[in-house]
Amino acid sequence: MSDSSPTSEVWLVVGLGNPGPAYAGHRHNVGYLVNDELAGRIGSPFRAHKSGRADVVEGRLAPPGQPGPRVVLVRPRCYMNEIGGPVKALASFYKVAPARVVAIHDELDIPFDTMRVKLGGGDNGHNGLRSIRSSLGTGDFHRVRVGIGRPPGRQDPADYVLSNYGAAERKVLPFQVATAADAVETLLTEGLERTQQRFNS
Numbered sequence: 031m032s033d034s035s036p037t038s039e040v041w042l043v044v045g046l047g048n049p050g051p052a053y054a055g056h057r058h059n060v061g062y063l064v065n066d067e068l069a070g071r072i073g074s075p076f077r078a079h080k081s082g083r084a085d086v087v088e089g090r091l092a093p094p095g096q097p098g099p100r101v102v103l104v105r106p107r108c109y110m111n112e113i114g115g116p117v118k119a120l121a122s123f124y125k126v127a128p129a130r131v132v133a134i135h136d137e138l139d140i141p142f143d144t145m146r147v148k149l150g151g152g153d154n155g156h157n158g159l160r161s162i163r164s165s166l167g168t169g170d171f172h173r174v175r176v177g178i179g180r181p182p183g184r185q186d187p188a189d190y191v192l193s194n195y196g197a198a199e200r201k202v203l204p205f206q207v208a209t210a211a212d213a214v215e216t217l218l219t220e221g222l223e224r225t226q227q228r229f230n231s
Contacts, residue, residue: 061134114165131171140177
């Protein structure tokens with residue numbers, strides 16, 4: 031980033047997921063998918079960051095022709111329960127306060143094709159959120175909670191999140207991902223309250 035905007039304006043947007051092709055289609059990796067969508071909107075590919083253990087895209091997120099906030103999209107290269115390490119390293123590198131960190135993640139307690147946006151809160155058993163909270167020393171970061179719903183029958187939730195979306199879900203998924211990306215853009219440009227009013231279905 032070559033402009034002279036204050037570093038404090040930077041947002042760190044972290045897509046939660048597990049690396050590698052074996053996990054690519056899992057419900058647990060929807061954060062990766064949303065960040066891929068945002069990277070496409072910025073028009074830049076992910077590149078390895080010198081801090082290690084993460085790929086990043088640096089740019090601005092805003093409607094065409096409008097100035098937008100500076101953003102660093104983050105795709106950690108480590109597994110979900112270790113995500114906090116690279117998030118802390120990047121937050122330190124870019125001098126980003128926890129309140130300007132956005133975690134995009136799957137949420138069991140929200141039905142598929144719905145979402146919620148909030149600031150702070152618990153981990154609700156999510157290993158990625160727990161790792162970020164532990165590394166940053168606070169849970170006061172933003173969350174874009176992308177609903178995946180509860181598993182059917184008696185399926186273990188841990189097995190459910192690490193399984194592929196069903197055929198019917200895969201038809202809807204691109205729209206859900208695009209909506210979650212819209213929510214991130216709105217959060218960064220218009221604030222939490224307006225984002226919640228628009229997207230907390």
